[in-house]
Amino acid sequence: MISDASTSVAGLSDLLERVRRRIRIQSALRGTAETASILIAGVLLSCGLDYLLSLPGLFRLAFLALTLLLTAIIAARRLIIPLLQVPPVDELGAAVDLEFPELQESVATLISIQQSVDVTDVSTRIMQERLRQSVEDHIQVARPSRIVKSRSTIRRCAMAAVALVMILIPVLLWPTGSGLLAQRFVMPFANLAAASNLYFELHEGNRVAARNADVEFTAIPQWRNGVPGEIPTDVKLEFRTESGIIDELPMLLNSEQQQFTSVLRSVRESLRYRVYGGGAMTEWFQLTVGDPPVLQTATLTSVAPAYTRRAPVTFEGASGDMEVLVGSQIELRLTFNEAVHDVQIEWSNWKSVATVSDEEDETRADQTKVAQPQKPVELTPDGLSAVFRFEAQGGGDFDLLAFNKAGLCVSTETARRLIVLPDTPPTLSVGGIEDGLRVRPDEVLTVECGAADDIGIGALSMEYRLNPANSDAPQTDLVDALTAEAELPKTKVAAEPLKVGSLIVSHNFTLDLKALNAKSGESLTVTVCTQDERPVPGPQVVCQGPWTIYIDDQAPPGGETLDAAARRELLEDLERIQQQLEQDAKAAEELKEEIEEKQTEETQEKAEELSEQEKQLAEELKELAEKSKDQQMTPEQKQKLKELSEQLSEDAAKKLEEAAKEESETASKKVDEAAKQLGKVREELEQIADEVGTIDSPKDSGNTSQFDGKTPDATAPGGKRSDWGKLQDELDGENSDAGKDVLDSEYADLIRRYRRDLARTREPAPGPAPAK
Known part of the structure; x- marks a missing residue:
């Protein structure tokens, strides 16, 4: 009835449209919920079985197809078709009639009145208006929810929500495993690992591996939930070669590193492999086997800096130790049997060459020991050749790496080392001069200089300054003294023009003190310097000195240093004590003879005087041992002097003292023992004096030395150089062993005196040419 009056009664069509819209909404909600529930249930069932059983790809495909089929059927029947269907008006009207009978009765009465013939009657019109008003009131209070119930929709939505929660729980608690399960479900035949808690x-x-090489496989057990579990014991490596061979290898557990390892020997072809065990299984991995590129030729060419005037050096094979000069331009050419795309130089223990050699700059030199940066490579378009160009500023062991398209690296076991030699500073040797030398104002000093360099000596010069006597210009303030000294004129004398590239240069500078108008009390400061030919960052300068020479009218001919003077005085004291000991020994012998005849008061006094004399000599020896410097005596010689002093005071002097109190026979024996003791002490003291006379006083490099004209570091004592070794060989050849003993006994005393005289005085140097 309502459907028939929907067009004639206002509001009925709107009510029917609202009912139709609610029906469509409820159908969409129920269809979506049911479709989602079926889909989630299929996914959960398939993933759960896959987690428990690690389903093969066919089973996963079947579950995927079944899930999609059921989901499509439910979606079509419960969602798509209901949405596409339009409920008829009659059915909607019937539903409204059943739910709202009063509305149906009012509408029926209104329709019957409208269909009556007498519509002009006032009462009829009034009734019609009242009925229409009643229908409109019923329509206003009518709700579509009373016609279309939501109970079933709510149940289905709740079921879908539960399914959604069930699938979200593992996703939130186990994201990686859930994602892997989802991938395995969506892609049944994809190369994926098993979705177990344990994985490798x-x-x-x-x-990529080289052919015929041993390949080691390492698998580390891990757990997806982050909680370590029991480590499996039976883990295997399964592989399938390109030729169709299928095999397995057991993997051994390294308990220390907690990992499984297995080695496949001499791999000859590519293969696919995976690791499984303990319910876990990895995806299939690819091991590509190929031939690495071969380094056919390697040539390193070094072009030294232009100032060195050295010819280029080529190292064929670029192997072994290759020495180049710092700053050299290096070109390394490589050729391969196949195209390569990445070529590198891999350095180990690389160190840069320090540009300074001073000890104070060692810290800065250590800071340069950093990793060598990669050198850019120039590859030919075909990839068969490569060239490295760089400047040699450091070196070390290196290896050549080259990779082909497959990623295989060139295999080489050749040892290669680039040794970058620094341009070392020149060496300088100076002789004929010594710090603290005392010379007369009319002396002429010869400063013998020798310099050598691995590239070439650029200059050799001597600089001297005449300092006034201290009494002439006294300075109470140190700054004033230094300022005054700096203002003194200096004279620089250079060696004759040197030939470019001279590796060794020798030159004698002369200092004519008389020509310099040097006076007693003044001093002369001398410095000798040399430099090489390095242009950048500049020549390396090496100097020796300064040496201070004191002008003294009282100096011995040829000059004498303070150490030499002290040694001379020491030798004089030792010789004086030796002579006194010799006299005392003779006196003791004479005293012995007198006592043998008769012990008298006179002999007793002589014995006591002789005892006091030895005690005094003992004190002098002890004082010499304590006051002498290391340049004059060695510690062993000082100790020996102290022992001799004790022997004199505790032995000889004591026996003489006792002899003065004994009878004739006993006193004679003690005096005889004292005489022998004095002779023994004298001999040992003479030996010490000989040793002291031959000690070489320590001095700076080149001081009082003479350049040999060949090697700057080879110097000899000032004066003439003699080939003592050759003369000694000649003497040994001319004399038998017995003859040598005779010569030694005959000339021993002569040799000792010669050594003492040589230590006391210096042979005057021959008069050189005027000052240059």
Whole structure:
């Protein structure tokens, strides 16, 4: 009835449209909920079985197809078709009639009145208006929810929400495993690992290996939930070669590193492999086997800096130790049997060459020991050749790396080392001069200089300054003294023009003190310097000195240093004590003879005087041992002097003292023993004096030395150089062993005196040419 009056009664069509819209909404909600529930249920069932059983790809495909089919059927029947269907008006009207009978009765009465013939009657019109008003009131209070119930929709939505929660729980608690299960469900035949809690981590899965090489496989057990579990015991490596061979290898557990390893020997072809065990299984990995590129030729060419005037050096094979000069331009050419795309120089223990050699700059030199940066490579378009060009500023062991398209690296076991030699500073040797030398104002000093360099000597010069006597210009303030000294004129004398590239240069500078108008009390400061030919960052300068020479009218001919004077005085004291000991020994012998005849008061006094004399000599020896410097005596010689002093005071002097109190026979024996003791002490003291006379006083490099004209570091004592070794060989050849003994006994005393005289005085140097 309502459907018939929907067009004639206002509001009825709107009510029917609202009912139709609610029906469509409820159908969409129920269809979506049911479709989602079926889909989630299929996914949960398939993933759950896959987690428990690690389903093969066919089973996963079947579950995927079944899930999609059921989901499509439910979606079509419960969602798509209801949405596409339009409920008829009659059915909607009937539903409204059943739910709202009063509305149906009012509408029926209104329709019957409208269909009556007498519509002009006032009462009829009034009734019609009242009925229409009643229908409109019923329509206003009518609700579509009373016609279309929501109970079933709510139940289905709740079921879908529960399914959604069930699938979200594992996703939130186990994201990685859930994601892997989802991938395995969506892609049944994809190369994926098993979605178990335990899995194996392979750092190098897909890799490339050289043919016939041993390949080691390493698998580290891990757990997806982060909680370590029981480590499996039976883990295997399964592989399938390109030729169709399928095999397995057991993997051994390294308990210390907690990893499984297995080695496949002499791999000859590519293969696919995976690791499984303990319910876990990795995806398939690819091991590509190929031939690495071969380094056919390697040539290193070094072009030294232009100032060195050295010819280029080529190292064929670029192997072994290759020495080049710092700053050289290096060109390394390589050729390969196949195209390569990445060529590198891999350095180990690389160190840069320090540009300074001073000890104070060692810290800065250590800071340069950093990793060598990669050198850019120039590859030919075909990839068969490569060239490295760089400047040699450091070196070390290096290896050549080249990779082909497959990623295989060139295999070489050749040892290669680039040794970058620094341009070392020149060496300088100076002789004929010594710090603290005392010379007369009319002396002429010869400064013998020798310099050598690995590239060439650029200059050799001597600089001297005449300092006034201290009494002439006294300075109470140190700054004033230094300022005054700096203002003194200096004279620089250079060697004759040197030939470019001279590796060794020798030159004698002369200092004519008389020509310099040097006076007693003044001093002369001398410095000798040399430099090489390095242009950048500049020549390396090496100096020796300064030496201070004191002008003294009282100096011995040829000059004498303070150390030499002290040694001379020491030798004089030792010789004086030796002579006194010799006299005392003779006196003791004479005293012995007198006592043998008769012990008298006179002999007793002589014995006591002789005892006091030895005690005094003992004190002098002890004082010499304590006051002498290391340049004059060695510690062993000082100790020996102290022992001799004790022997004199505790032995000889004591026996003489006792002899003065004994009878004739006993006193004679003690005096005889004292005489022998004095002779023994004298001999040992003479030996010490000989040793002291031959000690070489320590001095700076080149001081009082003479350049040999060949090697700057080879110097000899000032004066003439003699080939003592050759003369000694000649003497040994001319004399038999017995003859040598005779010569030694005859000339021993002569040799000792010669050594003492040589230590006391210096032979005057021959008069050189005027000052240059």
